[in-house]
Amino acid sequence: MFNPAAKLATNLSDKSKLESKATRDGYGLGLIKAGEQDERVMALSADLTESTRALAFAEKFPERFIQVGIAEQNLVTIASGLANYGKIPFISSYAAFSPGRNYEQIRTTVCINNVPVKIAGHHAGISVGPDGATHQMLEDIALMRALPNMVVIVPCDAVEAEKATLAAAGNNVPTYLRFSREKSPVFTTAETPFEIGRALVLRRGKDVSLVGCGPLLYEALLAAEELSKAGIECEVINSHTVKPLDKNAIIESVKKTKAVVSIEEHQIAGGLGSAIAECLAENYPVPQEFVGMKDRFGESGTAAELIEKFGLNSNGIKTAVKKVITRK
Amino acid sequence: MPHLHDDKLKELELKAVQIRESIIEMLLAAGSGHTAGPLGMADIFTALYFHILKHDPANPDWAERDRLILSNGHIVPVRYAAMAHAGYFPVDELKTLRKLGSRLQGHPERERLPGLETTSGPLGSGLGQAAGIAYAARLDQAKFHTFCVMSDGEHEEGNLWESIMFVGKYQLSNLTAIIDRNNIQIDGMTEKVMPLESLHRKYGAFNWHVMEVDGHNMQEFCEAVDEAKAIYERPTVIIAHTIPGKGIPEIEFDYKWHGMPPNQEQAKKFLHELRTLQGKIESEHQ
Numbered sequence: 001m002f003n004p005a006a007k008l009a010t011n012l013s014d015k016s017k018l019e020s021k022a023t024r025d026g027y028g029l030g031l032i033k034a035g036e037q038d039e040r041v042m043a044l045s046a047d048l049t050e051s052t053r054a055l056a057f058a059e060k061f062p063e064r065f066i067q068v069g070i071a072e073q074n075l076v077t078i079a080s081g082l083a084n085y086g087k088i089p090f091i092s093s094y095a096a097f098s099p100g101r102n103y104e105q106i107r108t109t110v111c112i113n114n115v116p117v118k119i120a121g122h123h124a125g126i127s128v129g130p131d132g133a134t135h136q137m138l139e140d141i142a143l144m145r146a147l148p149n150m151v152v153i154v155p156c157d158a159v160e161a162e163k164a165t166l167a168a169a170g171n172n173v174p175t176y177l178r179f180s181r182e183k184s185p186v187f188t189t190a191e192t193p194f195e196i197g198r199a200l201v202l203r204r205g206k207d208v209s210l211v212g213c214g215p216l217l218y219e220a221l222l223a224a225e226e227l228s229k230a231g232i233e234c235e236v237i238n239s240h241t242v243k244p245l246d247k248n249a250i251i252e253s254v255k256k257t258k259a260v261v262s263i264e265e266h267q268i269a270g271g272l273g274s275a276i277a278e279c280l281a282e283n284y285p286v287p288q289e290f291v292g293m294k295d296r297f298g299e300s301g302t303a304a305e306l307i308e309k310f311g312l313n314s315n316g317i318k319t320a321v322k323k324v325i326t327r328k
Numbered sequence: 329m330p331h332l333h334d335d336k337l338k339e340l341e342l343k344a345v346q347i348r349e350s351i352i353e354m355l356l357a358a359g360s361g362h363t364a365g366p367l368g369m370a371d372i373f374t375a376l377y378f379h380i381l382k383h384d385p386a387n388p389d390w391a392e393r394d395r396l397i398l399s400n401g402h403i404v405p406v407r408y409a410a411m412a413h414a415g416y417f418p419v420d421e422l423k424t425l426r427k428l429g430s431r432l433q434g435h436p437e438r439e440r441l442p443g444l445e446t447t448s449g450p451l452g453s454g455l456g457q458a459a460g461i462a463y464a465a466r467l468d469q470a471k472f473h474t475f476c477v478m479s480d481g482e483h484e485e486g487n488l489w490e491s492i493m494f495v496g497k498y499q500l501s502n503l504t505a506i507i508d509r510n511n512i513q514i515d516g517m518t519e520k521v522m523p524l525e526s527l528h529r530k531y532g533a534f535n536w537h538v539m540e541v542d543g544h545n546m547q548e549f550c551e552a553v554d555e556a557k558a559i560y561e562r563p564t565v566i567i568a569h570t571i572p573g574k575g576i577p578e579i580e581f582d583y584k585w586h587g588m589p590p591n592q593e594q595a596k597k598f599l600h601e602l603r604t605l606q607g608k609i610e611s612e613h614q
Contacts, residue, residue: 063467074490077453081460084438084446089460105453105487112447113438 003201006238007191013225015218018185019158023215024122026158027179028053030165031090035061041169042082042089044068046075051181052092052122072098076105076117083115088169095121095137095178103143110174111149118168119144119176125214125265126293126310127182127303136298142270144176145243151175151196152243154213154264154272157186160240163194171196180265182303184215199246201253205233208321209253212263213239213272216291216312220263223317234321242272247279254286259324261289263317265307268292287327289320331550336379338613340546343413344374345606348575350409350422352598355589358426361434364572364585365479366406368510371544372477372568377410379546380553382472385415388442394472395445395461399454400479400508401435402587407444408432416443452485454478455505459495462503473557474503481513484522495563496535504556505536505565508543510572512583531565543568576601 002008011017035041035057042064043057049067058065068075072093079089091098099106099119110117121140128136145152151173155161161179168175193200202217203224210220217238224234235253239246254260260280262273273290280286293310307313332340351366377383382394398407405425412419417431424430431441435449446457458476465472482488495503507527515521531538537559541548549568556564572586573579576598590598 066463068490068494071490071494073453073487074456074494077456077487077491078460078463078494080446080453081457081462082464083460084457085461085464087464104450105456108447108450109453109457 002203005193006200006202007189008202009187009189012187012221015185018187020183021158021186022180022183023155023158023161024053024179024181026155026161027120027165027177028056030162031057032060033162034166034169035064038088038169040086040088042066042087044075044079044089044091046070046072046093046098048093048122052094052120054090054092072102073105076102077109079117080105080109080113080115083117084113088116088118090118090120092120092122094135095124095140096135099140099143099176100137107147111147114149114174116172117174120179121176122179123181124178125180126298126306126312127180127215127265129182129303129306130300132300133297138265138267138293138298139270140176140178141242141264141266141272142274145275146270149174150243151241153196153241154178155240156214156217156238157184157188159186159188159190159192160194164240167194167196178214180215185218187218187221194240197241197244197246199241199249200238201235201249202238203234203236205235205257207233207257207259208324209235209237209250209257209260210263210317210321211237211239211250211253211260211272211276213242214265216263216265219312219314220317223314223321226314227318227321232321232325239272242275245275245279247283250276250279251284254280254284259287259328261291261317261320261324263291265312266292268294287324289324291317291320331554332379332547334613337546338609340374340378341609342606343378344370345575345602345609347374347406347409347413349599349602350412350419351405352590352595352602354405354409354422354425356592356595357423359589360426361405361589362402362587363589364512364579364582365400365403365508365510367576367579368543368570368572368574369403369406369477369508370575371546372506372549372570373406373410375546375549376475377414379550385411385443388416392470392472395458395474397445397454397458397461397474397476398436398448399476400451400482401448403479403508404436407436411443451479451482452487455488455491455495458503458505459491459500462500463498466500466502476503476505478505478507480507480509480511480518480524480527481521483524483527492531492534492536499535499561500563501560503563504553505563507565507567508570509567510570512572512586514586516583527567535562537562537564538567539564540567540569543570544574575605
């Protein structure tokens, strides 16, 4: 059953009754709110202001918006200087370019410097769709979570994206936020708790723990509902913060279920699943299956077609659940 | 009207010798590190720390301090030496350079030592950070000036040209860039590895005010900084022509000394040469 404390949307299993909105839209709203609450907040764009939803901020606070042009390395280094001075800069680009192209600048000028730059990586994951492999960033979580001092957050829907953006504005440390282009069901509500570093149980179950991040969590909830009809009760956990991982929440869950499936729109290598495996191998080893990209690039297609083709939808998750149960 | 009185000039020139001595001593103790670059920039760092910068060694986080961003972090021994002589920390601590637990990391780290503004070493990203600081300062109408010291070789980095374009666009006149134009990099002469000229015309094309000075003439350098601060319409770059290894004839102009420290015997000889130089300065200003 769903966890009442998560205060999720009603009619959860009927996608048509849920609002459909991209997490990048939540970022746009969160950025405006952050700007209203704290005048140190600034936004920088590298020629992708509208599609990364920084435009409303740019129009509302023109003096706090900086256009750097198509130059992602400069995007980071300018932001590092702003943060070093005392500003709270949010840099918006596509994840393929930032942190894809400017990794060293993030490592040196944000993380070793330890200044609170907020990196918004947009159009992440396979669901970017028709743009194809070059723009479908599937390695960003791995890149960012390997860096000391960096916080990594992957919001599951537009409402959580807004909360994550606001929270990042106030955490005073380097932070990576990952957003999707495609609209996805909004299944959390304004009342759903959100705290950086604190995972949230969305559904309670005793047989398998499904731990995921990002919009695919909705597919996990669908899979859990269908499996429940077959007598398999899944615990679904929203691990929106990939780093620092909420180890206690995950360990507590697998102590009960003795099996885990990780779910993410990212390469299996280095992502949330890897973080979970590192945690459990050390603390409470159990069989794990990984739902994610299996060491390959994406291709053009619609988001739904690609999610299905690469086994990331509820069917793929169900297959992984059944497999992990046989390994218990 | 010269910028510096003779007494001040003599004081700065003698201070630069002390800083060169410290560089040799610290590199000898470290057993690794870069020699030529720090020696070549000793005059400019002396001028900055002992005449130009608005700063307070007892209060390194002073909000109104001028910001000195060192982009080419590998020449940090000259900055450490200047900072120690200015009173940021004991001169003795210089001998901990590159040692376990030292605040004086092989490449500078912002969080380790108060008074360093940024972490650097990987080239090409200092100007962007300086520009971010200068942009924020202008937004807040803060009165300090931001300086960014760069090498010539790092102008081969794409990131740097992105930043040059940015500073040109936003006309950050509260920022002054200083290029250590010593013509060497690890693999040889810059113009052979990857030609940079004309740096002057390139910066000009990016809408900067460009000046060229002798990087070992304190008078000329200080006057150039005055001019840079006086120009309100445009950011300024000072291309400082320097001699790598300046002050020690065996090292001067020799790119092999870019990334090599002196051994015991060499250090002894070099320190002797620097004392001779000190005597020469004293007699010239009599």
